[in-house]
Amino acid sequence: MLKHKLYIEDLEQINNIDIPWKQLENHSILITGGTGLIGSVLVDSLIYRNEEKNAGIDLWVLTRNEEVLRERFGEYLDKEYFHYLIQDVSNQIDIxxxxDFIIHGASKGDPYSFAHDPVGVMNANYLGxxxxxxxxxxxxxxxxxxxxxxxxYGIVDVKSRSIIENGERGIKETEYGYLDxxxxxxxxxxxxxxAxxxxxxxxNQYSMNVCIARPCHTYSATMLYSDKRVIGEFIRHGxxxxxxxMKSEGTQLRSYCYVADTATGVFCILLNGESCLAYNIANRNSIVTIKELAYIIAKKSAVKVRIIKPGEVEKKGYSGIEHAVLDPAELEKxxxxPRYDLPxxxxRIVRILSEENKQER
Structure with a gap:
């Protein structure tokens, strides 16, 4: 677990949201993708809940990489409540x-994997x-x-949409567009x-209780260095x-969300969400183009922005979606x-990672 005071503050804030946490107390929960960008924060949040609030949650973590697991959660692996599985989520899971509860977050969600391991991407998402x-x-x-x-959602036609006073009206959970x-x-x-x-x-077939979270572009201090998503690359360079x-003109408009806010959204959906429904997780105050994102990070890091042409293999991992603004109204209900806008x-991420890097040196 990251020990930075801002990250601990994030975990405290996640655990203080007004949802029926008692449903999890003295019950078991499996989190797949438990060392990933979002999954690791969910795991940390439940560790914090056990350690600080004596919640008695039996925590199971599934991940493919034992080395990363030990690096992230090493001091908790011997805890009686902490259990882990090292395997590909595409294979049968035996416990x-x-x-009692499962949060399924295992996925390969970065452009590098899209270009170099599309079969693995599809297996993790569907077979997983x-x-x-x-x-x-x-x-x-x-x-x-x-x-x-x-x-x-694919490529949704937004031209016919009305514009609300404070910005673009986002894509609702029932609106789908073209996907090549x-x-x-x-x-x-x-x-x-x-999936x-x-x-x-x-x-429908087994009368199970399942709900779906659809996060927008989430950013976090827990981003792995192997993660080649745009925001992670920008922050690392800074x-x-x-x-x-930048390897495009950066005109694509996106919703972004700080990971602590995404985590509260996930827990809110888990404990309050209705089965058979999907919920967008997006911050209304964090809608920018990729170019605007680059300049926000460049300003905070005191560096410049350059545009170069991408290689042909890189292009395979790029999204053709120009407008990816999500409407979070159903989750807000x-x-x-959310607590944090993009700047x-x-x-917070720059401060956390800057001090982490100093400690490593």
Whole structure:
């Protein structure tokens, strides 16, 4: 767990949101993708809850990389409540103990994987979801939450949309656009769409309690160095005092969300969300183009922005979606509100990672 005071403050704030936490007390929960960008924060939040609030949550973490697991959670691996599985989520998941809740977040969500391992991307999203749902069916789980993606919407026609006073009206959970299934990058969005439909199939066929979270572009101090998503690359370059490299004109408009706010959204959906429904997780105050994002990070890091042409392989991982602004109204109805806009969220990450890097040296 990161020990920076700002990160501990994030965990405290996550645990203080007004949701029925008692539903988790003295119950078991499995988090797949537990060392990932979002998953690791969810795990840290439940560790914090056990340590600070004596919640008695039996915590299971599934991840492919034991080295990363030990680096992130090493001091907690011997705790009686902490259990882990080292495996590919696409394979059968065998746990002897009861499992009451599952948050399924295992996925390959970065452009490098889209370009170099599209089969692995599709397997993790579809076969991984199948294995999770089969485990949930065998264990008669109370509830499953599938962390999907805002990319399932594809290219939505926004020209006919009305504009509200404070900005673009975002895409609602029932609005879907065009997805080119023969585009190599569609390995991610297509398999997320299929996995969502699989969730609905299990609900209808086995009367299971499953809901879906669709996060927008989430950013965090827990981003792995192997993660090649745009915001992670920009922040890493800024921290290393290197110029930020853009490989497009940066006109794509995106919703962003600080990971602590995304985590509160996930827990809110898990404990308050309705089965068979999907919920967008997006901050209304964090809507910018990629170019604007680059200059926000460059200003905080005192570096410059440069534009260069991408290679042909890199292009395969790029999204053709120009407008990816999500409407969080359904999640807000559950009582969710984000705390950090983009400049404040970026500032927290830069401060956390700057001090972490100093300590490592």
């Amino acid at each position: 002897d103990d009861p499992i 979801t199948y294995q999770v749902l089969e485990l949930a069916r065998r264990k008669n789980c109370t509830k499953v939450l599938f962390i999907s993606s805002g990319e399932v 299934v023969l585009n190599p990058r569609s390995c991610y969005a297509s398999s997320k769409r299929a 969502e439909t699989l969730c609905l199939a299990y609900i 921290l290393q005092k290197q110029n930020i490299i 559950l009582g969710w509100q 404040n969220g970026i500032d």
